[in-house]
Amino acid sequence: MIPALHSYGTVLHGMIFGLHGIVFGTTLPTLPDSVTFFIAAVIVLVGGIGVVVSRNPVHSALWLVACLFGIAVMFLLQDASFLAAVQIIVYAGAIVVLFLFVIMLLGVDRPESIGSDPLKAQRPLAILFGLGVLGGSLLLGFTAKWESGAKSQAGRAVGGSTNEVQKLGKAVFSIYLLPFEATAALLTIAVVGAVLLTMHANRTTENSKPYEDPKPYEDPVPDGYRSRQGLVANADEEVDLVDKELDVK
Amino acid sequence: MSIPGSWYLTLAALLFSIGVVGILVRRNVLIMFMCIELMLNAANLTLVTYARMLNDIGGQVLVFFVLVVAAAEVVVGLGVIVSIFRRAKSTTADDLHILKG
């Protein structure tokens, strides 16, 4: 069975890549890689489409996780194993969890009606433009064979004596030192912003005109607790700072 | 021989377009936000692919920065969403259209 499957696979593989070879004139990839690629590609695309078409935001978030996993596999396939790990830990582990957390916190995990769009022309135009952007970039990409003949400027990724993580580390602390330092400012802003927005939201005055909503929102969680929780999922090293911030308030 | 870069890049373009369409058609702010993440991931995939094609570590480093930016955006974005939810009791983007004209 297994060899048979394998041979079917080879035939299929040969057909697809033969076609590819005719179109692009490149050599064929090896079978295990291409199978992995296809599976991961399907996951990525299905995940992406799933995010867009799910009625329930929780489902969207889960589809997003799937998509991110697919991307991580793509990274692995391209010798970026460290990035793949980071992708899963940061994206799937932190960012999506934060999303889910907010969805739960706000209690907005009710399905949204996506049958029709109140803005009549929005959907067809959106799809037109989406396809247009896709078509345009693919057209330009394919005609340019996606390549340029440019040479590596930041240092080689593969080969040499050091491994990938070492190379990454060296690049970050040499060529990309300034952007790396700049991210510090970015994270500070994120902390300050999150604290400010979640803290002061409690101080909404009567002056504001509430949006019309028939369902009054019951706040089940004490304020301080919520603010803290909103931030814990952020990033490890920031927690201390956040706590100090909160204490000040 | 490994997978040609063009496959990844095509996939990235597809994912990017899915993200674009998602932002345009969805009304839930959180889902729109997730669609932005899809687009960022498409960019990441492109960067890693080009890093491999060029045999250049730079592209991989850039992915780090995109990740950091994404994280910061998420924190602030969700903060904004939470803060407006307290007032508007809604995460539907279409409900927010007092400012117009």
Next chain:
Amino acid sequence: MMLAVLAKLPIISWPAILPETIFIGGALLLLAVSALSNKKLSSGFCAVYTILISVAALGSSMYLWDKLSSHSSYVAMSSSIAVDGFGVFVAILVCSITVLIALAGEGFFRDSWGSLEFFVLIMLSSSGAILMAMANDLIVVFLGLEIMSISLYVMTAMDPSRTSSGEAAIKYFLLGGFSSAIFIYGIALIYGSTGSTNLANIATFLADNVLVQNGVLLCGIAFLIVGFAFKVALVPFHMWTPDVYQGAPTPATSFMAALAKAGGFAAFLRVFFSTFGTLRSDWRPIIWVLAVLTLLIGVLLALVQQNIKRMLAYSSISHAGFVLLGLQAASAIGVAGSLYYLFTYSFLVIGSFTVVMLVAGEKDTNHSLDSYKGLARRRPWLAGVFTLLLLAQAGVPFTTGFMAKLYVLSALISAHGYALAVIAMIGAAIAVFFYLRVVVLMYSPAPGFAANDETGAALDTDTGIGESIEVGDEAATIQSSGMSLTRSTALVLAITVGITVAFGINPAPLIEFARHATLLFH
């Protein structure tokens, strides 16, 4: 091994990144101080602190400028930052903006919500803008853009008393995220086609190689244009502007109007004029179309506004169109014109929004044009200052606004952009209408003094738009409205008016400054 690694570490050129470092360090220090102190820091303290930090950053920028005039420009931090006249010019501008906004913010916050965070955020945001201006690497541009924008999202959402603040923030944030994603995708494509994100490397690559297949590169450039055009509010990427300007707390509006334009345009000009200069035949037509749309649609929409902040937002869009003319000219003179325009515009817009802030009152709500009826009688000085600033924005001679328009237009004409110049002049002519409309309103009798029935009816019809004050006892509301002029806000107005008039009458030093800045392009 360790030694080998150490030997490869770049030399951190502190002077080169001094302005940003001062801002970021200052912000962190302020956060630390507030965390350690037992009681809440007063907004006065924060403002004075921020002003000191900004002045220090200004001083360091001046120091860089001074060094540049004797040494040539150079790149630092592994070529990720360029210390050149262009970048330092914008850095000086950004520092000045921060000083003014800190002053205006002191008048606005008065120990209310979020004063500490406001000051921290303006410092951080300014560091982002400076990074953008001095960036020599697309990723630094991107990070600077994000540092600047994310702070602005937060500042937009700051006002808890108005729902429109939150709405504006959501819109700004979603669209900003959207455009950032487009921007980074563009960077990825450019990286792929040129092998680097470093602007100098890209320029060298493009100069040395003729790309037979330039599809990916051009695609990346198109994506980059979208990202920049969103940030500096060019039509059709402008639609967030009026909503966000209206919804944000007024000092934040004035900050973003000045800073986002300065930072965004700085990077836009550098990347396109300097790095992609060899491809100008490809991008100039795009800029042409964007400029036409921006110039005309900005003024046409400003004509029909009933809310002063929206009107100024649309007017800022049309100003962006004028700045774009310098890029369209694609010459050193054109870029100098754009820089000069940005400089003068920043002061004009900060002054104007400061007046708006003072008229809007403590709750930041009186933004209807009706609030300006009869302002000249109630607050003659304020009305006079506003008149002057609006006239300057309209481009009346002997103000900086006039010289700025003249300068970019003449650069455009020397690049043979006659049609665009004519369109720009038409746009400027239309713009006079809505500026003068406010002036006329201010000098017409106030509703309280006129026959009550008529004005009451007029107010009823007019206040339907936006979230203006509740229609009830309008005259009383308008009479009692407005914040008193504090020392700091008076200083802001004095500085902006002083610069507008002084450099309007004698523009030569500033023009020389801008021209010198572009000569020192790295």
Next chain:
Amino acid sequence: MIHTAFLIPLLPLCGFVILLLFGRRLGDPVAGWVATALVAASFVVTLITFAGLVGLPSSERHFIQPWFTWISTPTFHSKIALLIDPLSIFMALFVTGVSALIHLYSIGYMKKDPEYHKFFVYMNLFVFSMLMLVLADNLLLCFLGWEGVGLCSYLLIAFWYGRDSAASAGKKAFIYNRIGDTGFLIAMFLIFEKLKTLNYLSIFSHVNQLSPGIVTAIVLLLFLAATGKSAQIPLFPWLPDAMEGPTPVSALIHAATMVTAGVYLMVRFSPLLHLTPDARWVIAVIGVVTAFVAATIACAQNDIKKILAYSTVSQLGYMFLAVGSGAYVAAMFLMIAHAFYKALLFLGAGSVIHGMGDAQDVKRMGGLRRFMPITYATFLVAWFGIAGIPPFVGFWAKGSVLVAAFEFSPILWVLGAITAILTAYYIGRGITLTFLGKSRWEGANGSDLGSNGFTPHESPRIMLIPLYVLSVCVILGGFINLPFHPSFVFLSHWFIPVLYPIHLGAVGVGGEWALSLGDVVLALTGVWLALHFWRVLSDRPALEPRFLQLGWYVDKFYDRAVANTGTELASQMSSKIEVATIDGAVNGVPELLGLLGGWLRKAQTGFVRSYALAIALGLFGLLIYIATRATL
């Protein structure tokens, strides 16, 4: 001594700023004194500069005093710089001098006016603008001054804007001036297009690069500007209406200084005029015809200020006659002479009006000699001055103009000579009706108390001082250019470095004597006629035909031909667009744009998704365009 010249315009500017900021607080009369003091200081500085210039050899008498670069663009540079040369300093001298006197006079005249300080704000701004006009070293700066004086003129004519007539007179002046300004602008563009500079000295040194046709076009366009500002045919009707402004304004702006700006411009461009006899012919003919027409109209006016206004138009016509004849020095001479006696006449008239409780109709005056003897005396001096009776200044000035005209073309001289009779006559008529004969104001014959409760009275001393000073000037002013001997023609010598000395000398010395004698005869004829006709009778319809009273129907003609057509067109337009407009009061264009804006505004739906859609649309469009650029 020259380096302080920058203070000349700066002092009035300071006055303007100070009064603008603190004028209301300073109030009456401090604001007036401040303004007067600064203008007087400016006069002193001008004198010092003048003295400095006199001390230099005549070939070195010109300086450029740059302040700063005003406009610096790749293609065009313009400096804010003063040109100090005999012509400009001479103009500055009499502008500041006359202004100082009139400011002094105004302190008294404007007393108790509710907008007292505002008057002086405008006046100082006017003096500043006028000085920029004459001292500018390039056309652009001159144009700014030109517009500045126009603006001040407009503001001051409409100073009592409560009166409808004042407001509409202001508007009228504005519109007529704008018509002229188009000429200025086009001339400026033309010069810049051909020579790439607007600087006087560079223009004049490159004048040979211009083809004769262009030179003629430039000169005629500038002359169009001059006809607007100096109220010549066809743009003169605004000046008589401008008398709605306060009398000191009429004296300063609409007699002595601003209206002479056109003459100054022509004289300044004498290097170009010199090259184009055709254009000079046009100027001379228009000048003399204006002089004649305005003089005839002045003969039939009853409003004392209108008489003087038409007289001004007529005198300006003389100046253009001189310019056209190539006698620039004579034009300048007449300009200063006119400044003296016309200012004197206006201030005297102001004194009369003041004394009569704001009455201006000469038919309702008479016999005022008894009540205001000083005013009467100064009026007489001015009359002899303007009539050209020796040794008053007018004799010398008008004499030199007429000699030049005779040399240029005897036909023009004939018309000029007739005008000279008329000049002596109409001023005489005014004076006779005002000061001589019986008192004709209401209730004058019963007692000296008028029905509206006033007694004609002499003006306060502060208003009389300027009258004395000006009288002295009118009597002795002629001595700056005596034709007896070459060493006496100071003015001609003074102008040698800047003006083209065109001296045809066709009539010879004997001819000049004959012509001068003729002038005296003409003047005396006019004087005699005035006394003869008006001393007793105050009503002679035959001498005041309706078509003269109405100013040759020029106003009516403009109303019919231009204004009515325009109004008709506008009302048609508005009724067409009206359908779509909300507010009919606002004119069509902004409304149309507003409609367009309102339509565009619908795209701004408030939905964040449609904003994103716009971004996507933009991206899509860019990609389509890029696809056409990429190598496929």
